[in-house]
Amino acid sequence: MDESQLIARVRAGDSAAERALYDAHVDRVYRLAFRLAGDDALAQDFTQETFIRAFDRLGSFRGDAAFSTWLHTITTTVVLNGLRKVKRFRQREADIDDAHEIGVVQRHAEPDLKARLKQAIDDLPEGYRTVFLMHDVEGYTHEEIGVALGVETGTSKAQLSRARAKLRVALADFAGEWVR
Amino acid sequence: MMDQHEDPKFEQWLKDAARTTYHAPRTPPREEMWARIEAARRDKHVIELRPWLRWAVAAAAVLVLGIGIGRWSRNAPGGSKTAAGTQVSNEIDSLANVAYQVAATQYLSRTEAFLTSFRADANRSANTARLARQARDLLTTTQLMLDSPAADNPRLRALLEDLELVLMQISLLNPVQDGHDRDLITQGMNQSNVLPKLRSAIPAGPVPVRTEGAL
Numbered sequence: 001m002d003e004s005q006l007i008a009r010v011r012a013g014d015s016a017a018e019r020a021l022y023d024a025h026v027d028r029v030y031r032l033a034f035r036l037a038g039d040d041a042l043a044q045d046f047t048q049e050t051f052i053r054a055f056d057r058l059g060s061f062r063g064d065a066a067f068s069t070w071l072h073t074i075t076t077t078v079v080l081n082g083l084r085k086v087k088r089f090r091q092r093e094a095d096i097d098d099a100h101e102i103g104v105v106q107r108h109a110e111p112d113l114k115a116r117l118k119q120a121i122d123d124l125p126e127g128y129r130t131v132f133l134m135h136d137v138e139g140y141t142h143e144e145i146g147v148a149l150g151v152e153t154g155t156s157k158a159q160l161s162r163a164r165a166k167l168r169v170a171l172a173d174f175a176g177e178w179v180r
Numbered sequence: 181m182m183d184q185h186e187d188p189k190f191e192q193w194l195k196d197a198a199r200t201t202y203h204a205p206r207t208p209p210r211e212e213m214w215a216r217i218e219a220a221r222r223d224k225h226v227i228e229l230r231p232w233l234r235w236a237v238a239a240a241a242v243l244v245l246g247i248g249i250g251r252w253s254r255n256a257p258g259g260s261k262t263a264a265g266t267q268v269s270n271e272i273d274s275l276a277n278v279a280y281q282v283a284a285t286q287y288l289s290r291t292e293a294f295l296t297s298f299r300a301d302a303n304r305s306a307n308t309a310r311l312a313r314q315a316r317d318l319l320t321t322t323q324l325m326l327d328s329p330a331a332d333n334p335r336l337r338a339l340l341e342d343l344e345l346v347l348m349q350i351s352l353l354n355p356v357q358d359g360h361d362r363d364l365i366t367q368g369m370n371q372s373n374v375l376p377k378l379r380s381a382i383p384a385g386p387v388p389v390r391t392e393g394a395l
Contacts, residue, residue, distance in 0.1 A: 019214065022214060023210070027208055030208035031205045034206075035203045035205065037203075038203040041299045043208075044208075045296065048217050048220065051217050052376075052379075055221065082296070089294065117197055117198065118201070121202055137195070168187070168194075177197075178190045179189060
């Protein structure tokens, strides 16, 4: 059975078809959610929310783009909105903490490559980071990213280029790793 | 022509390093997630806030005072019981219900943000005293909600009771030795599907702010 038939059966209320559609896409949705969130509990929450919304709104899926593209549009919306919410909440927490505690957290030294790479990616602006993770890490095309994020393909390419440039500067100490 | 910023060696190294070290995902727990999705969809529409209600928020906020006056005058000695009076009081009750639902949505959104952050921070050294204080604040609102007309909806009442329990546990966290307690709270939240139920109770779209504190 091809995917359009599966979707038609889901629309008709077939719960087995819902599960089949979920099985076909859950790994990629979860992977993207985890890459962006960096936390298993959040990634699970975002994955669940993505599928709940997708099943609720399947009636609005017209089939102009691939189902996976439509689904990843929902995924990125759910994840980015969810992360902004968590970030705002944590920021409010930090604001009411004492200044000493914040200072200690910010002065942590991260000497090894893995930690420096993580910090450099975390420090990217949200748009650059999202495009970098989707393209270079998870293998999405610029066309898929453009649809998912609601931006032009050229914007996606430009953001990736800027993300790489920023990462190159941030990781300059490790230049020996890639020039050998 | 190659862009001056392009460096294929760096790009390949960066991809390989990021793929293997940055937030490398584990195998997704398919069955657990599917069970929660099914449960959340069953419990969906705990409260129904139709889109027009968001536009009614400002009006409802302005009329809160009117509701109070209306109730006061309805209960006042010698108040008339005419048909017109009954219609007005029904409309007042309807507006009061809108205000309660809006306030419920705001409260649920705040609680969702708090519990999401609590669960995500379960393994971090977050400030226990601060978490407990925030949980106490939300707990007070939860108990007010349980005493309000918003709790007339049996599903919303069940959700509020679940939240009351979780918030009570967090508010009692011991700052000295809280790691085990946090794990237990998180496990309890997962088992009772509190977060998916909470999320499905919150309508999509921006949370109205004009009636903050209406309860």
